[in-house]
Amino acid sequence: MTSRPERVQLPMMQPLRRTSIIDQAELELRNAIYYGDLRPNDGIPEVQVSRQMGISRSSLREACQRLVRDGLLTQIPGRGLYVTRMDAGTMSDFIDYRLGIEMQSATIVADTISTLHRRGETAKIDALLAPLRASLERSRAALAAEQLIEAGNADLDLHQQLAEITTNRFLSTAMNTIVILTRMGSFSDPLGFGVRADITTTHEALIAALAEGDGSRARALLRESLQELAGRLRAGVESDVVRDPDLLETSGPEWTTIGEDTGESV
Known part of the structure; x- marks a missing residue:
């Protein structure tokens, strides 16, 4: 006669649910x-x-x-x-926060690449940096076509990808909010939405530093770039920026009033 298997004792877990x-x-x-x-x-x-x-x-x-x-x-x-409109004080605090997240991301990625260099695994380095290079090319094409929002999207995507490459979910989640806050800061600029004209040069230098496993250089480039952004959005310090005057003002969204509350529960 076959004996019954003992009941498996599982730890307490939350029930799985679909996206609410x-x-x-x-x-x-x-x-x-x-x-x-x-x-x-x-x-x-x-x-x-x-x-x-x-x-x-x-x-x-x-x-x-x-x-x-x-x-x-x-x-x-x-x-x-x-x-939220990003005022000068908020922008100052935000840049400090963003620096912390991005500097740590650059350190992790550079250290990973340094290890791959020691192992001679250059193909893995190329694969790791491929998303950053793709974002760089998007920025280049968008600037050439004078599509500033797309250039800005590609810029933010590159920074998001930097966090994603670390495989640290806390850095990735934090960066997801940071890119939206950065976009809000750009729309809060009284001079209108703008993108640095030399953004592709900055990205090229950052990717080159990471490709060499040079964390110190990568961090210095990020600090310089974010300090420029802070000066532009916080204090009105103008640099070589391409702007779109059509993105300066908004009359607000036109919310519809079609339908009734569903009263659903989640």
Whole structure:
């Protein structure tokens, strides 16, 4: 007679779930801010937005609170929620934060590449840096076509990819918010959205430093680039920047009021 197997004792675990409506609403709002559909100082009217998304107001509130936590939205008592405008003080703190994340990312990537050099695994180095080189070429093509938003997208994507290459999920998650905050800073610039004219030269130098495993040089280039960004957005210090005057102002999004609250629970 076959004996019954002993019952396996498992640790306490949370039940698995699909992406929730709140997660989807948060992602929609993040994307709208990143792509400029929502600009600094634009309001988020709760009734209209919840109806347009087809979700309950309570679900929208929870999604918005996540963005408030990350600094993407600002809640003004008695007035509601607005896309954050990056003032001088906020920009100063933000640049310090971004420096910490990116400098650590560059250190990890450079150390990894140094190890690969010692092993003679050059093919792996090329594969590791391929996403950065792809973003560089996107920037080059976009600037040549005078597509400034796309050039900015490629720039931010390169920095996001730098964090992704580390395989450190905390750095990647932090950088995901950082790229949106950087975009908000660019749209907060009173002179209008701009991209450095020499952005591809800066990217080439950064990739070259990483390819050599030179973490010190890579960190110095990142610090120089971010200090330039801080001076431009925080203090109005102008450098060689290409601007699009059509991106200076926004009249705000046109929220529809079609449909009714679904009252769904998540």
